[in-house]
Amino acid sequence: MYQYISAISKLLDGNKQYVTEDISNVPLNTLFTLYSKVIVILSNPFLPNNVAIDLETIRTTTGSLQITLNEFLIQNGNTTLEALPNIPTLVPRYAKYNDGFRAGYKIAPINPRAAPDTQLPLVDKSWLHLTQPNVDYDLFYKSCLVTVNGFFHLTDSDTTGVYVIDGMKSALKSKQNQLGIYSFREIGALSFVPIIPDMIYKQNVNQPYKNDVYLDIGVDVSNKTIVLVIGGYLHVLDNKTFSRVGLSTFKLNVGNLPMLERYYESEPYLDFSTLPLSMTIRNPKQLGIPDFFSDENIVAYLTLSQSFFVILDNPDIFVNRIPVDKTTLPDMFVSYRKPEYPLIVGVGKAANYWSTYEDGQYSVTCRDTMRCNFIFNTIDPTVVNSVGDNLTPNEPLAHSNPYFLEIGSAYI
Numbered sequence: 001m002y003q004y005i006s007a008i009s010k011l012l013d014g015n016k017q018y019v020t021e022d023i024s025n026v027p028l029n030t031l032f033t034l035y036s037k038v039i040v041i042l043s044n045p046f047l048p049n050n051v052a053i054d055l056e057t058i059r060t061t062t063g064s065l066q067i068t069l070n071e072f073l074i075q076n077g078n079t080t081l082e083a084l085p086n087i088p089t090l091v092p093r094y095a096k097y098n099d100g101f102r103a104g105y106k107i108a109p110i111n112p113r114a115a116p117d118t119q120l121p122l123v124d125k126s127w128l129h130l131t132q133p134n135v136d137y138d139l140f141y142k143s144c145l146v147t148v149n150g151f152f153h154l155t156d157s158d159t160t161g162v163y164v165i166d167g168m169k170s171a172l173k174s175k176q177n178q179l180g181i182y183s184f185r186e187i188g189a190l191s192f193v194p195i196i197p198d199m200i201y202k203q204n205v206n207q208p209y210k211n212d213v214y215l216d217i218g219v220d221v222s223n224k225t226i227v228l229v230i231g232g233y234l235h236v237l238d239n240k241t242f243s244r245v246g247l248s249t250f251k252l253n254v255g256n257l258p259m260l261e262r263y264y265e266s267e268p269y270l271d272f273s274t275l276p277l278s279m280t281i282r283n284p285k286q287l288g289i290p291d292f293f294s295d296e297n298i299v300a301y302l303t304l305s306q307s308f309f310v311i312l313d314n315p316d317i318f319v320n321r322i323p324v325d326k327t328t329l330p331d332m333f334v335s336y337r338k339p340e341y342p343l344i345v346g347v348g349k350a351a352n353y354w355s356t357y358e359d360g361q362y363s364v365t366c367r368d369t370m371r372c373n374f375i376f377n378t379i380d381p382t383v384v385n386s387v388g389d390n391l392t393p394n395e396p397l398a399h400s401n402p403y404f405l406e407i408g409s410a411y412i
Contacts, residue, residue: 002073002081005041005050008088010316012036016237017318018090018410028065028072031055039088040069042081051083093186094408096340099354100146100179106131107179109168116160128167128179129160137162143185145310149176149269150349150368151232154194154308166271166305174269178352178367182342187409188225188314193217195307200299209298213252217309220247225317227310230257231301232266233348236407237319254298260376261347263292264389275300285389289382314409322404324364333364333402341407345369345400370397 004024010016012034023031023038031038038055055062058081062072100107109125110116116129128148130140141157148167156163164179171177184190199215221244228235228242228250235241242252263272264285276296280286291297301307324343325334333343339355339362351366373395376387391397 001077002042002044004070004073005043007041008037008039008090009035010037016316017320017408018316020090024070025068027068028062031069032059032063039084041087042073046078050087051081052087053081053083057082090410092408092410094341094406095182095184095187097342097353098181098183098340099352100130100181102354103181104132105179105181107177109171110163112163112165122168123172126166126169128164128171129162130164130179131161139185142189142191143183145182145184145190145234147178147180147182147232147350147352149174149178150180150345150351151266151269151306152229152234152350153232154192154305169271170269173271176269176367180342180350180352182350184312184407187317187407188312191311191313193219193309193311194305195302195309197299197303200302208293209254209295210293211253211255213254213298213302214245214249215252215302215309216246216249218248219311221311222247223315225312225314226250227312228252229310230307231262231304232270232306233262234342234350234405236405237317252302258347259301260287260292260387261372261374263287264372264374265346265349270304270306272304274304283388286386287388288386289384316409318408318410320406320408322406324402324404326399326402330397330399331366331369333366335362335364335404336360338362339364339404341404343402344405345402346371350405351402369400369402371400372396373398 006020007023008018008020009023010018040053040055041050042053043050065072067075108116108129109122110127110129111118111120111125112127114120137157137159140162141155146153146155146164148164148170151170153167153170154165156165195215199217201214201216202209203214226244240253240256242250245251277291278288322341327334335355339353343351343353343364343366345351345366346369351369353364353366356363373392375390375392378392
């Protein structure tokens, strides 16, 4: 007779993380309702070694039973269960961060319609060109995401290097030149789908985009993990913001995004000249609420070069948030584990950081991580016609609540 030893299981939730836990006294019908995958390690006195059983092989005969797994093993007696070839072990792998300069990349501004070494005025060079000896640029393109000053940008590649689309345009506007590289090589290949107006639609013509937007990317992604970048901000396994509603269609809950805060946080860094916003010479930072939340502006924002879908060729992805200790100094944090994941600050910005090991801990230094306390957050924006970037006078800035975004996959 089989005896329960342990189990590896994965809940049917958005996180999709394999865990080792005791499920021996859980009813079978509950197991098949709550878990998408359960592998049980069993012993048997008639077998020389323990064996692993995928419960999916007995779902059709036991899926509705209310007896526990231990009770099932007793009832099963000496009946042979179909075993896996080997006992699986969890091997977690993660997306990793590195500073582009620290990684040794040469980063140069280029014009996308000219050769990298063409002599042109700097204002005519809107992209960035990344090179490094012995790097497979096609592999980089299929494995990495890139941020410029904390905001994700679409990339491309050829035999001469990697291109960061509108990366130099962002650097010129902000007068900053930080570049972060996020490698997904260990967890799956990446492909990219820029958002274009033809993808965007409504299910109800009377439903404004400021509440919900539907997008059809035209690619069946039923066995993939979808990462969405909106205005340079990363969303992964974020059911509050977006969810898949079809083989290639998604629902974006715009109402759950801090749109105004993100606009003002990213406006110093990104080119928003394509947004159909009316400005006043009295205050260029003032926004008309009807303009900002209009359908036209939502579409323009979603079709920025910093808005795109990332298709990750791995359906088994999990995400964890690991808090980082704040200090009394702005833009400086302390971590007791090696900093190697995306660091999220503000209202979702992926801060470019530089870490140093000191006295058993890591000093993490960033730039512009404080969160603004806007006056418009003290009022109902639906009852005013316009807002600005004015800050509350008693506490204009506050420390972010930083965390490492651990994106991983547990291979078995």
